[in-house]
Amino acid sequence: MHPAPRRRRFRLRASAVAAALGALLLAPLPAAPRADAAATLTNAGFEAGATGTATPAGWSTYSAAGQHAASFTEAGGRGGGHRLSHWSASAYKVETYQYLSGLTDGTYTLSAWVRSGGGQNAAYLALRGCGSAERRTDLPVTSNGAWIRLVTSVEVTGGACTVSINSDAGAGHWLNVDDLAFTPGSTGLTVKGVDLSTLKKSQDLGGVYRTSAGAAGDPVAILRNAGANYGRLKVWVNPADGYNDKARVLATAQRVKAQGMKLLVDFHYSDIWADPGAQTKPAAWQGHSYAQLRTDVYQHTYDVLNALKAQGTTADMVQIGNEINTGMLWPEGSTSNWSQLAGLLDSGISAAKAVSSGTQIALHLAHGGDNALYRTWFDNAKARGVNYDVIGLSFYGYWHGALSSLQTNLDDISARYGKKVLVVETAYPFRLDSEDTHENIIDLPSELVPGYPASPAGQSAWLRDVMNVVEAVPSGRGLGVVYWEPAWTAVDGNGWDPADPSSGNGWENQALFDYDSRLLPAAGRFAHR
Helix, strand or coil: CCCCCCCCCCCCCCCEECCCCCHHHCCCCCCCCCCCCECCCCCCCCCCCCCCCCCCCCCEEEEHHHCHHHEEEEECCCCCCEEEEECCCCCEEEEEEEEECCCCCEEEEEEEEEEECCCCCEEEEEEECCCCCCEEEECEECCCCCCEEEEEEEEECCCCEEEEEEEEECCCCCEEEEEEEEEECCCCCCEEEEECCCHHHHHHCCCCCECCCCCECCHHHHHHHHCCCEEEEEECCCCCCCCCCHHHHHHHHHHHHHCCCEEEEEECCCCCCCECCECCCCHHHCCCCHHHHHHHHHHHHHHHHHHHHHCCCCCCEEEECCCCCCECCCCCCECCCHHHHHHHHHHHHHHHHHHCCCCEEEEEECCCCCHHHHHHHHHHHHHCCCCCCEEEEECCHHHHCCHHHHHHHHHHHHHHHCCEEEEEEECCCCCCCCCCCCCCCCCCHHHCCCCCCCCHHHHHHHHHHHHHHHHCCHHHCEEEEEECCCCCCCCCCCCCCCCCCCCCCCCHHHCCECCCCEECHHHHHHHCC
16 A cells, blocks of 8 residues: 555445444343254245245244334345345344254354344344354445345354344344355454554654553554454665665564564565555666566565574565556566566565465455456466465455455455455544644545444444455455554654655554554454454
């Protein structure tokens, strides 16, 4: 990502989430009575029974104050003719559930396709009474009308489990659920990361970081204790301020590894920000031939990664380029000359593997909801034999579309190329105003994703829902999510332009530390299963 203060004001029909943090803060309905049990889900697509059925075949309904009618089937299913809906003209609290028994003990996953208008106090899928802790997945808001697939896993002991669909909602709030499945297997995220590229400069200039309780501490440790398990660091070749060069990356890598976290190294192959709109060669490489650029890429990549290895902080994953939609090292490495781009990528990949054969290679594009872009780009990479392990994506909902578009793209590219997928950049504001004098990149209500307020709860819900979408990628190919620059708070001198100490920071309202330097609730999402 490039954080320069340019205006990108798009109105997006994006998915959004209930305004509150969700069901975990709310008392659930009392335990519902058990219905007749089976070992497999009955009527998982809600096709049995006529439209308007308050208790579809195989399911039971439990509600507060006799509000059974708030749960019903109706026309408009995802895969068939009908769906389950929760709705009422007055406030309601209802559960639609199915009790399963005769299960072989082990791990199971519930998957379901959902839609929601948002605004509920709580709207979630749950697996309960399974002999282990209840597991929940909250529904996002789908303002564009698209269905989203969610998953929830649980350890079954004792041979029984209840599949539950829950709403605690005001008048007129609704959800749809369809095409459920309950199958053996587990889900989860391997990568729950944080990009800490600006951290060293921030702390060198006096930046302070606090726990949610207000105790000052090491921000790497604070984020690790919240559940983060990966640190991402960008590398510039010869930056104007000296930060993000090899020496600074080595120093921060030691801090990341000291906390027991893994390391993702993000090579920009530039002296400054590289993104789809700018892939500027380092000054020292200007005028080099294509053949020399391939050597430059290899030597730079090898030098940084070998130094990391030598100090005991071997990179676990490496990005060869940053947001390279349009290529890298323009003009030689532009996508207008794919053969040369492939050669440059191969040079970086070869260097990384020469240092450590176990290091995973990621290729990273922006615009994570644009499936046509990803198909075109990775088809070209495949045709030229580029070898890599992970497809990395940037996905910012206020720029890149709906969560359903992200899911469509992740599902398609993970299957099409047989690769794991990782959202290496996402973020969301917890407020709109600036702490410094510099205009924030996102600072107007019209820029927000519908249903996600610029609040601590909205920020937390955004990260939660992106993680849920990645977790739902079939065949376990969804690796995880990296939050971009959670520690880039407003510190004088740590602005977006490394050549201008007076440049401001347009990002502090999307950090995971508030304007009092305290950790925000969204960081708790790193403890995601």
